[in-house]
Amino acid sequence: MASETDTTRSGSTPNGSAPDPPERRKVALITGITGQDGSYLTEFLLNKGYDVHGLIRRSSNFNTQRINHIYIDPHNAHKARMKLHYADLTDASSLRRWIDTIAPNEVYNLAAQSHVAVSFEIPDYTADVVATGALRLLEAVRSHIAATGRTDIKYYQAGSSEMFGATPPPQSETTPFHPRSPYAVSKCAAHWYTVNYREAYGLFACNGILFNHESPRRGENFVTRKITRAVGRIKVGLQSKLFLGNLQASRDWGFAGDYVEAMWMMLQQEKPGDYVVATEESHTVEEFLEASFGYVGLNWRDHVLIDKRYLRPSEVDNLKGDATKAKKELGWKPKVGFQELVKMMVDEDVELAKREKVLVDAGYMDAQQQP
Numbered sequence: 001m002a003s004e005t006d007t008t009r010s011g012s013t014p015n016g017s018a019p020d021p022p023e024r025r026k027v028a029l030i031t032g033i034t035g036q037d038g039s040y041l042t043e044f045l046l047n048k049g050y051d052v053h054g055l056i057r058r059s060s061n062f063n064t065q066r067i068n069h070i071y072i073d074p075h076n077a078h079k080a081r082m083k084l085h086y087a088d089l090t091d092a093s094s095l096r097r098w099i100d101t102i103a104p105n106e107v108y109n110l111a112a113q114s115h116v117a118v119s120f121e122i123p124d125y126t127a128d129v130v131a132t133g134a135l136r137l138l139e140a141v142r143s144h145i146a147a148t149g150r151t152d153i154k155y156y157q158a159g160s161s162e163m164f165g166a167t168p169p170p171q172s173e174t175t176p177f178h179p180r181s182p183y184a185v186s187k188c189a190a191h192w193y194t195v196n197y198r199e200a201y202g203l204f205a206c207n208g209i210l211f212n213h214e215s216p217r218r219g220e221n222f223v224t225r226k227i228t229r230a231v232g233r234i235k236v237g238l239q240s241k242l243f244l245g246n247l248q249a250s251r252d253w254g255f256a257g258d259y260v261e262a263m264w265m266m267l268q269q270e271k272p273g274d275y276v277v278a279t280e281e282s283h284t285v286e287e288f289l290e291a292s293f294g295y296v297g298l299n300w301r302d303h304v305l306i307d308k309r310y311l312r313p314s315e316v317d318n319l320k321g322d323a324t325k326a327k328k329e330l331g332w333k334p335k336v337g338f339q340e341l342v343k344m345m346v347d348e349d350v351e352l353a354k355r356e357k358v359l360v361d362a363g364y365m366d367a368q369q370q371p
């Protein structure tokens, strides 16, 4: 029996008519695949039938914990639909090479130095990855299109509510940016590079202006996860104190799993555009403490201490999105609300702390004060 490839090469079918070209599954390329959003987006796209390629940075420690459960060794060619490649947003040649090799239909730029406070410590690196990195990737896509003539490639840029910074809420797509950190300034640059490549070269490029989005996979030095990790550890007796900074900052916190769907929806529209993605509800850090400690019967005031080192040189006081456009044009809406998000994160972190406790009690691990 002729293989699919043989039939295609022969250029004809038994009845003499031209054969249909073999169905190629849609192919997505994700930078930042090892992060919280990258892992949820990968699961989402695999469920939709995509082949997913992820670019990962070289690190002396393995950094693939969030996607290990999806990984199948590529020697298992028929089953492995997520593939990982070494590249870096600071290395233009690696970006162009993988775009050319993979020829993706959709490129999701999720990679970043994403910690706002850390961006004050390493501003130059943050700008290189977040701002110039986006430019390098856009340029790799543009030059790939120029060389191949392809028209079926779309680009998603992970924007951030941090770009609004000091501008009071509610914040929508028409709200002026007033960034308050090197991270946020860099995200503004990436936003405008994306708009420029759309206007200058007709690239199908979208900016998703995502408000804070959290999950049990959130990095442990972002405030929500720092709190829920502490709640779990305090509950099982592994920790007693939690040191935090500004408790009055207010954020529009949603569930990361809901937000990756909005990214994909943007790229399925007829025309590219920019969209705010938010729950339209804002809560202070103190309210997050009330909800999470309260959920397991603890009083946060017995455990939380303020440490000035966690205050930022310039703070973003109040973020609350207006997601009218995403709701209307994309048909997107968040499924998980604030209380449900808190419970999801605390439940997971209590379980994690219980497992940690087994290791601590058996002498396999030290109980640290803070993650």
Ligand SMILES: C[C@H]1O[C@H](OP(=O)(O)OP(=O)(O)OC[C@H]2O[C@@H](n3cnc4c(=O)[nH]c(N)nc43)[C@H](O)[C@@H]2O)[C@@H](O)[C@@H](O)C1=O
Residues within 6 Å of the ligand: 114, 115, 116, 117, 159, 160, 161, 162, 210, 211, 212, 213, 221, 222, 223, 224, 226, 243, 244, 245, 246, 247, 249, 250, 251, 285, 310, 311, 312, 315, 316
């Ligand atoms: C959308 C946006 O979302 C994130 O940026 P972020 O809003 O800065 O997130 P965060 O969890 O670090 O801080 C939230 C608030 O909580 C306050 N806060 C108090 N005490 C601590 C504290 O101890 N640690 C931290 N991290 N924050 C604290 C802190 O001062 C701030 O006001 C990133 O994903 C970013 O990549 C992004 O794009």
